[in-house]
Amino acid sequence: MTNKTSRWVDVNHARLHVEEAGEGDTITMLHGFLVDSGQWDAEFDALSNTHHVIRYDARGFGRSTIAPGHYAHHEDLAAVLDACGIKRTALLACSGGAATALDFTLVHPERVSALIFVGAGYWGKFADSTPAARAFLQALNTLDANGMIDSSLRAFTDGTRRSPHEVNPIVRKRTEAMTSALFKREASYWTRASVDQRVPAPSALQRLGEISVPTVLMVGSEDQPEVIALSKELAEGIPDARCVVIPNAAHHANMEAPAAVLAQIREILPSAELVL
Numbered sequence: 151m152t153n154k155t156s157r158w159v160d161v162n163h164a165r166l167h168v169e170e171a172g173e174g175d176t177i178t179m180l181h182g183f184l185v186d187s188g189q190w191d192a193e194f195d196a197l198s199n200t201h202h203v204i205r206y207d208a209r210g211f212g213r214s215t216i217a218p219g220h221y222a223h224h225e226d227l228a229a230v231l232d233a234c235g236i237k238r239t240a241l242l243a244c245s246g247g248a249a250t251a252l253d254f255t256l257v258h259p260e261r262v263s264a265l266i267f268v269g270a271g272y273w274g275k276f277a278d279s280t281p282a283a284r285a286f287l288q289a290l291n292t293l294d295a296n297g298m299i300d301s302s303l304r305a306f307t308d309g310t311r312r313s314p315h316e317v318n319p320i321v322r323k324r325t326e327a328m329t330s331a332l333f334k335r336e337a338s339y340w341t342r343a344s345v346d347q348r349v350p351a352p353s354a355l356q357r358l359g360e361i362s363v364p365t366v367l368m369v370g371s372e373d374q375p376e377v378i379a380l381s382k383e384l385a386e387g388i389p390d391a392r393c394v395v396i397p398n399a400a401h402h403a404n405m406e407a408p409a410a411v412l413a414q415i416r417e418i419l420p421s422a423e424l425v426l
Contacts, residue, residue, distance in 0.1 A: 154198075159233040161226050163219030163346075164209035168230055172198030175263070176239040177419070178231065179205035180247025182269065182402060183339060184302050185328040186212030189244060192408040197415070204239070206230050208247070210339030211332060222348045224253035231261065240264040240419060244402060245271040245377075252354035255361055264418050265365040265391075268411060269377050269401045270384055273349045277374035280310055293341065295333040302329055309372025309400030321405045358387030365391035366418050368411060370399035377401065 154171040169187070177197055179190040187205040197203050209226060210216035227250055231239060240263045241251040248270035255262045277283040282305035289297030307325050308314055314322065332338055365388045369381040378395075385393035394414055399406040 157233070159206070159230050161209070161229045162221055163217045164221065164226070165215045166206050166209060166226060166230060167213035168204065168206040168234065169194070170202065170204050170234060172200070172202050174201045175419075176202045176204060176236050177415075178227070178236070178239045178241055179203065180227070180241060180243035180250050181205070181208065181211065182244035183208075183211070183246030183271070184306060184332065185325060185402065186332065188212070188324070188328055189402055189405060190242070193242065193404060193412065193415070196408075196412055201419075202236075204230065204234055204236070208250070208339065210335075210337070210342060212328075216337055216339060216342055218342065218346060220346050220348050222253070222350075223250040224257060224350075227251075227254050228258065228261075237261060238263055240266065242266045242268075242415065243270070244268040244404070246273075249273050249354070252361075253350050255363065256350070256354055256357055259360075259362065262363050264363050265361070265388075266415055266418060267365070267367045267381070267384070268404050269369055269373055270367055270381050271377065272355055272380065273347075273353070275376065275380055277305065277376040279375050280305065282308075283374055283376075290340065298333045298340075299326065299330050302333075305374060306401035309370065310374065312372055312400070317400075318406060321402075325402060325405065355383070355387075358384065359389065361388045362390065364418050366414050367391060367393045368396050368403055368414055369393065370396050370401060370403035370406070372398065372400040373403070374401070 159166045181189040207214035243251040248267045249272045286301035367381040396403040404411040
């Protein structure tokens with residue numbers, strides 16, 4: 151990794167922590183909403199060899215702050231890109247980060263060169279068909295931090311068919327650290343989202359046909375059924391899109407199978423070297 155720098159970007163009711171490295175065409179990384187920008191450690195290091203890479207903690211995650219007041223995540227993304235002087239970027243995004251990327255792409259189509267999703271999510275789409283997923287929603291409803299940590303790991307890290315000991319222990323421990331830090335915050339995205347977040351209407355799911363950039367949707371074979379179904383829905387609705395199942399991986403598939411995910415990134419962005 152070369153020339154890593156960090157900065158703070160002030161937005162309404164929050165301060166966002168941003169990291170940059172490398173030179174060339176830009177790839178901006180948007181993490182999932184159970185973790186933080188550390189999700190992209192492998193990709194940030196590898197892709198900085200060939201690209202200018204940006205990652206940041208969304209408001210209420212990681213090192214970024216959150217305070218009462220209306221906001222939209224795609225507007226935060228625009229503010230980060232403006233602060234970094236970026237006119238156009240590929241978006242590498244997971245889960246809620248993919249929702250942000252979809253909204254941003256429809257508002258600013260000229261600023262997006264490609265969409266690369268891992269376990270894509272969208273606002274209001276929750277997994278609820280498995281016991282662990284239902285346990286997570288129940289814990290979330292009462293803001294039971296320990297319950298959210300345990301159930302989210304079982305639902306989204308272990309996945310639908312694996313026990314904890316079948317998951318890479320290093321990956322599980324790293325995910326647990328990020329998840330614990332998130333859910334033990336006094337003020338986080340999850341304590342403020344239903345109150346303050348604003349999302350576009352109509353939703354991106356009703357406008358998929360307007361997205362014209364190359365898109366790849368990766369989803370782990372062990373992810374929740376609703377996530378797999380949404381990835382397939384997006385692949386069918388976006389004209390230049392394809393869906394790829396990553397075997398033996400759950401929601402944060404890039405952490406479990408970084409080489410497979412980087413291979414897909416290289417295919418959609420040929421100048422991205424496959425280096426781990």
